[in-house]
Amino acid sequence: MPDAAEAWAAALRRLYDHRNHAMALVALERITLWWARLGTTDAAAVVIGYLNAHQDGHAGMVEQRAELNARLTPQRLLKMKPSQ
Secondary structure, three states: OOOHHHHHHHHHHHHHHOOOHHHHHHHHHHHHHHHHHHOOHHHHHHHHHHHHHOOOOOHHHHHHHHHHHHHOOHHHOOOOOOOO
């Protein structure tokens, strides 16, 4: 049985290959929350910063994402301007 990181990577590849970008973003957000629980906060901060900048995210993860945003310092969040 593959470990969780391999399973997440395979899921993202499959979603990308099938051009299911909406679900790929959901999976990426879930991976980010998983990283944060593991203590991989630098990677989580980059992705959450990107999602925040683009005002993207799944409604079912609003509370978890708010908790993660509160835990991460603003300077660790990726500062990006949304695409025009």
